Structure formats: C-alpha cells, structure tokens
Amino acid sequence: MLWIRDSRGRWHATRTHGLSPSANGGEGLLWLELVPPLDRGTAWIDVIATGRSAQARIRLPLSRK
Amino acid sequence: MNRERAETHLRQLAEAELRRARTSPAPGAPRRRADARLALVAQALVAVGAVDVGTADQIRADFEAAIAVRQLGLLNQARPGQRGLSPEAQERLARLMRRPSRRTGAVARPRAPWRIVPVGQVIRSRDDSGRWELPLVAYVQSAGGARFTVAGRDARRLTVVDDRGASYQIGWLGGFDASELRLRPDPPHQIRWLDVARASGEPATRIDLDPQVPAPEVTVTRNAHSPGELLLDFIAARILSSGAVPLDDLEHPPAGAADLRAFVGDGPGDIVAALLAAGALPPASPVPGQLAALCDRLGIPGHGWPAASRQRMTGSTPGESGRCRCCGSATAAAAGTPRARMA
Numbered sequence: 001m002l003w004i005r006d007s008r009g010r011w012h013a014t015r016t017h018g019l020s021p022s023a024n025g026g027e028g029l030l031w032l033e034l035v036p037p038l039d040r041g042t043a044w045i046d047v048i049a050t051g052r053s054a055q056a057r058i059r060l061p062l063s064r065k
Numbered sequence: 066m067n068r069e070r071a072e073t074h075l076r077q078l079a080e081a082e083l084r085r086a087r088t089s090p091a092p093g094a095p096r097r098r099a100d101a102r103l104a105l106v107a108q109a110l111v112a113v114g115a116v117d118v119g120t121a122d123q124i125r126a127d128f129e130a131a132i133a134v135r136q137l138g139l140l141n142q143a144r145p146g147q148r149g150l151s152p153e154a155q156e157r158l159a160r161l162m163r164r165p166s167r168r169t170g171a172v173a174r175p176r177a178p179w180r181i182v183p184v185g186q187v188i189r190s191r192d193d194s195g196r197w198e199l200p201l202v203a204y205v206q207s208a209g210g211a212r213f214t215v216a217g218r219d220a221r222r223l224t225v226v227d228d229r230g231a232s233y234q235i236g237w238l239g240g241f242d243a244s245e246l247r248l249r250p251d252p253p254h255q256i257r258w259l260d261v262a263r264a265s266g267e268p269a270t271r272i273d274l275d276p277q278v279p280a281p282e283v284t285v286t287r288n289a290h291s292p293g294e295l296l297l298d299f300i301a302a303r304i305l306s307s308g309a310v311p312l313d314d315l316e317h318p319p320a321g322a323a324d325l326r327a328f329v330g331d332g333p334g335d336i337v338a339a340l341l342a343a344g345a346l347p348p349a350s351p352v353p354g355q356l357a358a359l360c361d362r363l364g365i366p367g368h369g370w371p372a373a374s375r376q377r378m379t380g381s382t383p384g385e386s387g388r389c390r391c392c393g394s395a396t397a398a399a400a401g402t403p404r405a406r407m408a
Contacts, residue, residue: 001299015306020238020245027209031243035306052292057284063183 001050004034007043012036040064066292071115071343072124078339079103079128086132102335103128109336113292115343180206180254181278184213188223188270190263199223201246201261204274206254213246213261213272215239222264227256293337293346300333301356304363333360 004012017031038045042062049056082099107121182204190197200216218237225233225248233248252259262269337353340346346353 001295001302003302013302013305017242018239027207029205029212029214029245031239033306050290050295050298052290052295053287055286055288055290057286058281060281061278063185 002030002032003048003050005046005048006038007045008039012038012045038062066113066115067344068115071110071339071345072120074339074342075103075107075110075116075121075124078106078335079124083128083131100125100129100132102332105332106335106339109296110339110343110345113296113340113343113345115292115340115345178207178254179280180204180211180274181280182272182274182276183278184272186270186272188261188263190265190267192265197263201272204259204272206252211248211252212238213248215244215246217242218244224260224262224264224269226260226269227252228258229253229256291346291350293340293343294350294352296336296340297333297346297352297356300336301359304356304359 002014004014006012012034015033015035017033019031020029044059044061047058047060082103086099103125107116107125110116111118111121184201184203186201188199188201198217202214202216204211204213206212218239223235223246225235227233231252233250233252236247236249238245238247256274258274259272260269261272333353333356337346341348
C-alpha cells in the first residue's frame with residue numbers, strides 16, 4: 001500500500017494504473033495517480049510503503065520545466 | 066494469527082450462505098450475492114495470510130458444488146426426465162474441474178546501477194493529421210534496460226541515436242495516459258545524450274543525459290502492523306481514490322455516490338468479522354472504527370461496520386506527521402480531519 005505525503009503535509013491516496021515489470025523481475029515501473037492531485041508548488045513528496053514489520057519512506061524532489 | 070479459526074470462519078460463512086440459498090425461492094441475484102460475499106471474505110483472509118489460496122479455493126469449490134447440485138435438483142423437479150444442467154450450473158461445475166495454475170516465482174538478480182535523468186522535454190512535429198506532441202518525462206536505465214517514461218502514447222515511428230552514432234529500436238509498453246519507450250539494444254551507461262526524432266526526417270530533439278539524479282535514500286522504520294490493519298488501510302485508499310469522492314469538499318459529499326456504495330456494500334463489515342475471527346486484526350484496533358468514520362463522513366451508509374468498532378475510533382489521534390499515533394494509519398488522519406489532511 002502506497003500513500004503520499006507532500007511538502008505541505010497533505011496526504012494523498014494512490015490509484016494504480018499499471019505496473020511494468022522488467023525482464024529480470026527485480027524491479028518495475030509503477031504508474032500511480034495521486035488523489036487528490038498535487039499542487040503545482042509542491043517541492044517534494046514522501047512515498048510511504050507500509051508492510052507488516054516495517055515502513056519504507058523515500059523523499060522525491062519535484063521539479064517543473 | 067489463528068489459521069484454524071480463519072478456515073473455520075470461512076467454512077461457517079459458506080454454510081450460512083448455503084442455508085440461505087436453500088431457503089431462497091429462486092436462483093439468481095441472492096445466489097450471486099452469496100458467492101460474491103464468500104469470494105470477498107476469502108480474498109481478504111488470503112491477503113492477510115490467514116488462509117492459503119488452495120484452502121480458500123477448496124471451500125469455494127465445495128460451496129459452488131453444493132449450489133450446483135441443488136440447482137440440478139430443482140431442475141429435475143421442474144422438468145422430470147431431463148438430466149441436463151443449466152448453463153450456470155455447467156459453468157460452476159466446469160470451474161470445479163479447473164485447477165489453479167501454479168505460479169512460478171520470479172528470481173531477483175543482483176541490482177545493477179541506476180541512471181535516472183529527469184527530461185521534461187516535448188517532441189513536437191506537424192503532419193497531415195495536425196500537430197503532434199510527445200512529452201518525455203524521464204530517462205531510466207537499470208538492469209531492466211533503458212527507457213523513457215512518456216506521458217501519453219503514440220505509435221508513430223521514432224528514431225533514437227546516441228552521441229556515438231549508434232541507433233536504437235523503439236518498443237512501446239503501457240497504456241494511453243502513460244507508457245514506456247524502451248530502447249533496444251541497451252545503450253552504454255557512458256553516453257551523454259540521445260537525439261530523438263520522427264522517422265520522417267524532421268529535426269531531432271536532443272535529450273541531455275548529464276544531469277543525473279542520485280537515487281534517493283530509502284528510510285526503513287521497523288514497526289509492527291497487523292495484516293488486518295494493512296488490508297483495511299488498503300481498502301481506505303481504494304475508497305478515497307475510487308473517483309466518486311469529491312475530494313475538494315469532503316465535508317459536504319453527496320449522499321454516497323452509486324459506484325462507491327457498490328464497492329463498499331456490506332463487504333467491509335464481513336471482512337472485519339473474518340479478520341477478527343482469524344486473529345489477523347487486534348480486537349482493540351481503532352482502524353475499523355476509523356474506516357467506519359470515513360464511510361460515514363463520505364455519506365456511505367450501510368457499509369456493515371460493527372457499531373462497537375465505531376466507538377473505538379475515539380481513541381485515535383492524528384500525530385504531527387498526519388498518521389495516527391497509535392497505529393500509524395493514514396486512514397485515521399483521513400477519517401478524523403479530511404479537509405485538513407486530504408484536501
């Protein structure tokens with residue numbers, strides 16, 4: 001289960017739109033829709049995955065071009 | 066977790082649904098509902114590891130066999146001498162004959178170094194059908210190969226050439242909103258840029274691969290969550306992301322959008338009862354109550370949550386991070402202060 005917390009402290013649920021597993025099975029690309037969507041000024045997001053014995057969190061900086 | 070009690074709960078549910086089907090005057094919707102209810106609870110118990118897939122399939126198969134036999138009896142009563150099964154009964158029996166395919170687990174290989182480059186460039190072109198744009202989001206290279214992540218999909222031919230003059234074939238993977246553009250063969254990690262162009266010979270767009278992003282550190286916190294709470298957290302996310310919830314105005318939702326009600330139904334209450342019976346959810350867990358509060362707040366009545374579960378939610382307190390202090394659940398934050406946490 002993946003939840004997103006943005007740089008303004010707001011939570012977002014995720015809806016999975018697809019998973020592209022790689023040929024070697026050790027990784028994959030996950031297409032997620034964030035609900036509600038992020039604001040344009042969001043500086044970073046924390047992606048939080050929770051399992052039975054641990055919680056993994058990764059901070060991703062966002063940039064716009 | 067008590068696997069024996071979980072299996073007993075599932076068998077008792079199947080027996081109860083079978084008794085209900087026996088008293089039902091006609092086949093059809095009540096039977097399909099019973100099948101769906103059993104499938105939902107079985108899926109929940111399998112998801113938390115309380116019942117293995119084979120046992121759940123066997124219980125459902127027994128249930129379907131009993132239903133099919135009863136249907137055959139009704140058929141023979143109505144049409145003496147005709148021994149055939151109805152299409153529905155035939156389908157049920159055919160499902161019994163199917164054996165679940167064995168899945169082969171993928172073997173993870175040692176992780177190769179990643180190369181991640183934010184691109185943020187648009188390949189533009191114009192042809193007889195009008196203006197054409199393909200936004201390239203990022204370039205990713207790993208053990209799985211090299212690819213661009215793309216917002217959208219367009220099957221028009223592209224050419225890709227690196228700074229050394231080597232060209233690559235393109236393969237598309239994904240849907241219409243987002244897809245991957247895979248490069249074959251795998252480019253060397255040392256290349257500095259890629260030129261991407263339409264095959265029609267238009268000017269190429271140069272993608273600079275130098276501004277690489279170091280892979281962010283992953284922080285892992287050891288803490289225990291019951292499998293039942295994780296499953297309910299997942300259900301909360303499904304509810305919130307179902308598309309039927311007006312997330313810009315959670316305080317004034319419509320009285321339960323039809324598709325959201327259909328997703329929720331009585332299912333959550335059945336799932337909680339099964340998780341409690343299996344010992345996969347602590348009796349004092351506040352998460353069922355938080356989900357009940359979320360459903361109530363979203364205007365979804367009839368979700369089947371036990372009233373006692375609702376009362377337990379009063380003990381939950383959103384922490385500074387927005388997750389509940391007592392259980393770490395984002396559901397608590399969403400249920401407690403939806404405007405502040407989710408909007």
